[in-house]
Amino acid sequence: MPYQISEILTMSSIERKQILQEDSKSILENMLLHIGHPDESIRDHQNLRLFLELMQSDSLSVVNQQFLVSQLTQPSYFYFQIGERDQDSIFQRSLSAMWLTAIIRNDASQLFLTSEQYEEIFDLAVHYLEKEKDTRGYVPGKGWAYGIANGADLLVACIQHPKFKLELSAPILQSLRDCFWKDSVFVDDEEEKFVAIxxxxxxxxxxxxxxxxxxEQVFDSLEYSRECNGYSPLFLKARTQTLHFVKSLYFALKFKKLTPELQGIVLHFISKWS
Known part of the structure; x- marks a missing residue:
């Protein structure tokens, strides 16, 4: 009889490692089955909690983590019904991004993923921010959707990974720029995630x-939109979202003492557009 997630949560770390050695595939398949469950108590308080505890205790072997990557990068997980708005499918996508982030961060020190696996995750992460249309943060009665934020976290983990190459920066910046034009103003500190990128x-x-x-291109897009469409709702939301981002960026650069010339340019645009 397969173990239930709630049952595994009550076990000790040693017991968990033992049952994973005995039957890891069915346990992980059961966890994957519940990764995007619309019930927060099942999705987050049980399933996500167990996954994070297994990762933190080094209970998931390299083979286990590679298996999870092979599944999470399938269309039925990270890109599940991508493009939908205000549907429960966001939980499948968002939690897939969160799980992949944990695995990528773990791989940064252990390097068990192949270059092809890393590149696939990176490519999916870059295009995810562009394709995701559901911008909700907290969903009353269902918990955190937070797809854009979790997608941004995954991208940060990919950038920090030893296999990242700077020549891949252009699509990242384009994807980030797309986030300012989601016809939405983020309200759950997503701009801090963008700054982290x-x-x-x-x-x-x-x-x-x-x-x-x-x-400069980010603000050129705003200028062009205003000239062509006036103060449309889309323009106003994009302007607000962009300003939220650059204000957070300015203070992050200033406090971390990074890129002084960029700091000056950021301040110039804040002054011009505020």
Whole structure:
């Protein structure tokens, strides 16, 4: 008889490792089955909790984690019904991103994923921010959706990974720019997640001039939209979201003492558009 998630949560770390050695596939398949469950008590308080505890206690073997990656990168998980708005499918996508983030962070020190596996996760992460249309944070009665934020966390983990190459920065910045035009203003500190992407690129050594050029293009898009469509609802939301981002970016750069020239450009745009 397969173990239930609630039953495994009551076990000790040693007991968990033992049953994973005996029957890891059915246990992980059961966990994957509940990864995007619309009931927060099952999805987060049991399933996610167990996954994180297994990761923190090093109970998941390399084979286990590679199996999870092979499943989570399938269309039925990370990209499950991508493009939907206000549907429970967001939980499947968002939690897939969160699980992949934990695995990528673990792999950064152990390097058990192949280059092809890392590249697949990175490619999915970059395009996820572009394709995700459900911008909800907390969903009353169901818990945290937070797809955009979890997608951004995954992208940060990919950038911080040893296999990341700076020449892959352009699609990341384009995807980030797309987030400002979601016809929504984020209200759950998502802009802090966006800032973390830029800071991760800076710490990897991206040329400051590339970021300055990108920021100029971000505001050129606002200017163009205003000229063509006036103060449309989409423009106003994009303007507000962009300003939220650059204000957070300015203070992050200032406090971390990073890219002084970029700081000046950011401050210029804040002054101009506020």
């Amino acid at each position: 830029v800071v991760a690129l800076i710490r990897k050594g991206i040329d400051e001039k590339i970021l300055i050029e990108w920021l």
